[in-house]
Amino acid sequence: MRRRIYWLLPDLASARRTMDDLLLARISERHIHFVAREDADMTGLHQANVLQTSDVIRAAEMGLVVGGSAGSLIGVIAAIYFPIIGDAPQWGLAAVLGMLGAGFGAWSASMIGISVPSQRLKRFTPMIEQGQILLMVDVSSSRVQEIEARLQALHPEAHLEGVESNVLAFP
Template identity: 30%
Template structure:
């Protein structure tokens, strides 16, 4: 699984320096995506797709999380109904399904998570955000390198990124 590193820069010139530093560190330009408020000049910066600008991964994550919770509570209600009717086998299967649902949710909550809500104000004030798709093992190194080469950069967070989305 990849990580999406969010980096904020005061303006486009600093963002271009950040892109150059990332390229120098071996990050391909196609792994870098730029987000800014409407009307901001992004000349010389990598573009972003509609999906990246709309933060669809975070929306999908919320949908899956809420669906998992709903399913868990439906199974819990089903468990109490099965117990009240003496259907021990059904109750046991529901407990196993609830355990699987709980463990999936537990795993999901430990993934790093950031979304645009956390940087919306910065973008509204004219800052430029670079989203950098990198392997999990590279997050600390890349963040450190960027801060060394472009001290004006701010770390905006990190989120998970399925490998299939990182290929786009």
């Protein structure tokens, strides 16, 4: 399980030095994410992608649940009242419509969620708009204190903003 450490850095020069220090600490570039204003020059930094900056994952999960539930309910009604063959309920139809509803719900909700800013990053928006850089570092639970201590020692200008414990290992 990984944990995400949030840091606010005052400017791009500090962010670039921090990136180099994290690479020297053997943190893979794919686990280092920076968020800055739209007009910031992010050359040399690993910019956060849409999975980190939007609510696409949460929206897809909600769409999966709602779409699957609605599809299953419609499927049960169709299986009981509108059987395809004979008079016996067609329970396979309920399962198929449930899966189709879940897939459609996840897809359609993720299309909406991709345009919604992440609720987890909402608290950082004013600081980012002022020109600060948000750093998100995903590290294993055993390395959290080591990385925090390293960044505090090497970058006194940076501010630790907290640790989040629910980070997927693959994005």
